[in-house]
Amino acid sequence: MDPVFMGETFVTLLGGLPLTLKLAGSAVACGGLLALALAAMRLSGSLLLSAPAQAFVFVFRGTPLLVQIFLIYYGLGQFRPVLQEWGIWWFFRDAYWCALLALALNTAAYASEIVRGAVLSVPHGQVEAARACGMGPVTRFRRIVAPIALRQGLPAYSNEIVSMVKATSLASVITLMEVTFLAQKLISQTFRAIEIFVCAGAIYLLLNIVVTRLVVLLEYRLSPHLRAAPREPASAEAAHA
Amino acid sequence: MRFAKTIGLALAAVLAAGGALAQDKSWKTIRIATEGAYAPYNFMGPDGKLQGFEVDLAAELCKRMDAKCEVIAQDWDGIIPALQAGKYDAIMAGMNITDKRREVIDFSRNYTRESNGLGAELAGPLGKLPDGDVRIDLSTETPESKAVIERLRTALKGKTIGVQVSTIHANFAERYLKGAAEIREYKTTEQHDLDLLAGRIDGIFASNASERATFEKPDFKGYGLVGPKFVGGVFGGGVGVGVRKGDPELRDKFTAAINAMLADGTLKTLALKWFKVDTTPQG
Numbered sequence: 001m002d003p004v005f006m007g008e009t010f011v012t013l014l015g016g017l018p019l020t021l022k023l024a025g026s027a028v029a030c031g032g033l034l035a036l037a038l039a040a041m042r043l044s045g046s047l048l049l050s051a052p053a054q055a056f057v058f059v060f061r062g063t064p065l066l067v068q069i070f071l072i073y074y075g076l077g078q079f080r081p082v083l084q085e086w087g088i089w090w091f092f093r094d095a096y097w098c099a100l101l102a103l104a105l106n107t108a109a110y111a112s113e114i115v116r117g118a119v120l121s122v123p124h125g126q127v128e129a130a131r132a133c134g135m136g137p138v139t140r141f142r143r144i145v146a147p148i149a150l151r152q153g154l155p156a157y158s159n160e161i162v163s164m165v166k167a168t169s170l171a172s173v174i175t176l177m178e179v180t181f182l183a184q185k186l187i188s189q190t191f192r193a194i195e196i197f198v199c200a201g202a203i204y205l206l207l208n209i210v211v212t213r214l215v216v217l218l219e220y221r222l223s224p225h226l227r228a229a230p231r232e233p234a235s236a237e238a239a240h241a
Numbered sequence: 242m243r244f245a246k247t248i249g250l251a252l253a254a255v256l257a258a259g260g261a262l263a264q265d266k267s268w269k270t271i272r273i274a275t276e277g278a279y280a281p282y283n284f285m286g287p288d289g290k291l292q293g294f295e296v297d298l299a300a301e302l303c304k305r306m307d308a309k310c311e312v313i314a315q316d317w318d319g320i321i322p323a324l325q326a327g328k329y330d331a332i333m334a335g336m337n338i339t340d341k342r343r344e345v346i347d348f349s350r351n352y353t354r355e356s357n358g359l360g361a362e363l364a365g366p367l368g369k370l371p372d373g374d375v376r377i378d379l380s381t382e383t384p385e386s387k388a389v390i391e392r393l394r395t396a397l398k399g400k401t402i403g404v405q406v407s408t409i410h411a412n413f414a415e416r417y418l419k420g421a422a423e424i425r426e427y428k429t430t431e432q433h434d435l436d437l438l439a440g441r442i443d444g445i446f447a448s449n450a451s452e453r454a455t456f457e458k459p460d461f462k463g464y465g466l467v468g469p470k471f472v473g474g475v476f477g478g479g480v481g482v483g484v485r486k487g488d489p490e491l492r493d494k495f496t497a498a499i500n501a502m503l504a505d506g507t508l509k510t511l512a513l514k515w516f517k518v519d520t521t522p523q524g
Contacts, residue, residue, distance in 0.1 A: 074432070077439030093441050175425050175436075185426065188318040188407035191325065191345050 001195055009199045012186060016179035017203065023168040023178065024207075026100055028161055031107030038112035043119060053112065060109035066170050068106060073098040073174045099171035107164050114160060118153030119145060151222050158215035162208045169204070179203050268491055270309045272329035273299050277314035278429040281454040281515040282335035282480075285314070294515035295333040298352065301507060302482075305498040318406060318428065321346060324485060331491065332483035335448070337409045339477035347486050349495035351479030352508060353450075353520040356470035357410060359402070360437070360452035361444035363465050370396050370468035379474025389469050394421035396468070400443040401425060403433030410446045412475045418446075430455070437464070450516045479522050 041053035060068070076083065076092050083089040091097045122145050130144045172181035183200040187193050275283040275295055283293040291312055303310035315323055317334065324332055324346060338348045356376060361367035370393070377386045398421055404411040406426040414424045425442055427433040433445045434455045445452065449466055456464045482495040502508040503521060512520045 074435050074439075077435060077441065080439050093439075095441075173428065175427055175432075177426075181426075184318050185406055187322065189341075191321050193319070193322045 001198075005192070006195050006199055009186060009196050010202070013179050013182050013196075013199055013203055016177055016182040019176060019178040020165075020168050020203075020207075023096075023099060023103060023171055023176075024161075024165045027103035027107055027168070028164050030100070030104040031111060031164070034104065034108035035111035035115055038108060039115035039119065042112065042116050057109045057112060060105050061113075065102065065106050065167055066173065069099060069102040069170055069174060072102050095171075095174045095176050099168075099174060099176055103164060103167060103171070106167070107160060110160050110163075111157060114153050114156045115149070117156070118149040121152045122148045147222070151219070154215060154219050154222070158212055161211050161215070165207050165211060166204055266488075266490060268306070268308055268330075268494060270311070271303065271306075271331060271491070273310055273312045273331045273333050274315040274320055274324065274329045275299075275312055275332075276317045276320065276334040276429075278317070278431050279335050279451060281450060283333070294353075294511060295335065297511055297515070298502075298508075299333055301502060301511070302495060302498040305501055306494050308494075316428075317408075321483070324483060327485075330484065330488065331495070334483075335451070335480055336483050337477040338479060338481045339409060339412075339475075342477075342483070345486075346483045347489065347492050348481035348483055349492050350499055351481045351522045352499050352502075353512065353516075354472070354479030354522040355516070355518075355520040356449045356472050357413065357447065357476055358449055358452075358466055358470040359444045359446050359468045360456060360464060361467045362437075363463055363467070365443065367396070367400065367444045367467050372469040373467060375469040377469055377471050379471055379476065381473075390417055393468055394418065397422040397444075399423075401441070403427055403436055403442040403445045405430050405433065405447065409476045410448070413471065414446055416475055434461075450518075450520060453517065 038053045038056065041049040042057075044050060072092070073095060076098075080089060083092055091101075126144055126148065127140065130140045135143065168178055169180035171178055172184065175181075177185075179200055183196050187196050190196070275291060275293075277283055277285050277291055279293075281294050283291060283295045286292040291314060296312055299310055299312050312333075313329060315329070315334075320332055320334055320336075321342070323329065332346075336342070338351060342348070359367065359370065361370075372389050372392060375389055377389055379386065394417070397418060401423045402414060402418060403425045404414050404427070406428060411424075411426060414422075418424065425433070425436070427436070430445070430447055430451055433442065433447075436442050437445050438460060444467070449470060452466055455461055456466075482492070482499075484492045484495070499508070502511075509519055509521050512518070
């Protein structure tokens with residue numbers, strides 16, 4: 001391994017980082033919103049709402065993301081006249097929007113299950129207690145269900161964010177010049193697979209270290225009840241004695 | 242100590258495995274890699290079997306070299322690293338002999354040499370490109386070639402052109418079209434063909450032979466070759482068989498077999514069968 005070459009490679013690959021971040025960030029944001037809607041549909045108790053949500057999750061969780069990207073980009077590309085008629089071809093013409101759509105739909109399917117699980121994990125006794133105190137459904141959700149569910153769901157959701165960051169690498173198959181695309185291009189020019197993929201891997205690793213640290217920080221802030229109470233000041237102890 | 246011994250054993254095992262991979266150098270069996278996505282050079286037939294000019298050529302060359310050959314499919318972007326790693330012994334994948342590739346692998350003599358250019362919808366924005374019947378040799382820069390490229394650049398302003406990643410065509414686009422047209426890079430030529438059809442790109446830049454093969458398909462009615470054709474320079478010295486640098490005997494065997502096929506006209510027959518034009522290297 002040649003440190004000078006690896007340094008240059010690292011800098012070249014960083015050129016793809018803005019696109020990787022943009023894809024991951026937008027996909028997590030859009031997918032997150034969609035996940036909330038899907039989870040609400042699943043929890044609504046109405047079959048009319050919960051069945052379509054369940055079907056969506058079934059399809060997008062059960063098929064490979066790579067296949068979804070190919071289907072959306074090359075598959076829908078073959079229906080250009082129809083899409084043009086509907087006036088949405090501008091969206092599917094662009095590789096970026098196709099990749100974003102696939103990533104967002106995929107993460108929405110996974111995240112909606114995380115949200116649903118988190119909401120269902122709120123202890124029934126707490127909800128009952130809130131009801132006994134006379135809280136209405138909205139207040140109950142805001143004060144009791146949402147905070148507890150957020151704490152419960154966060155660890156699982158951080159997994160989902162991390163896997164989204166990594167999944168952006170699949171966008172390289174539809175001509176998006178993100179980190180992995182640049183890495184593969186560089187390899188086919190220099191034929192030095194090990195050094196270049198090590199650099200690419202390091203970039204994703206660094207990104208995910210930041211992501212996981214941020215989530216851990218948030219978890220810490222949200223769980224004061226799990227920490228030991230602060231020690232009482234020494235002077236107070238002395239006064240007791 | 243025990244640890245060192247384990248490591249030593251593991252190393253020995255790895256070396257032994259490496260030795261098993263490397264050929265005995267009599268070349269009675271040869272593994273040849275092709276891409277399988279570059280018609281008419283090499284492609285997957287409807288039955289999932291490899292077909293094409295190079296598959297036929299490999300069979301004929303191996304007969305003449307008195308060797309048993311196995312042709313396998315390998316993705317383009319990893320085709321040279323895998324050769325070096327010893328996964329196979331030769332590459333026949335429409336790969337042009339360029340100086341850059343020569344730095345890492347060796348080539349037999351060339352077996353085809355053909356022109357390269359743009360393909361687009363004839364009724365589309367690039368259908369009326371100038372210099373359609375001009376053929377430019379890029380190995381020497383002349384006032385004429387400069388003028389042709391300048392006219393091409395002007396005509397391509399604001400257009401999007403697809404090329405296959407890390408090919409001579411991508412190199413050409415990088416060197417001569419950058420700043421004029423937007424360049425999109427694809428993993429295979431089949432993918433840029435699909436995007437041409439979908440209208441995501443205005444044209445493709447590829448070898449004329451592969452473009453002709455693409456435009457023969459019924460879906461591509463109304464598409465054709467446009468603008469000037471190019472040879473030489475960044476396009477290198479034609480297509481040859483790629484082998485590892487350490488295997489000069491294999492390279493020479495391929496060269497001798499290609500020379501024999503050139504001499505008795507079988508190479509020309511094969512070229513006419515797959516390309517419809519004579520692509521054999523002249524001289």
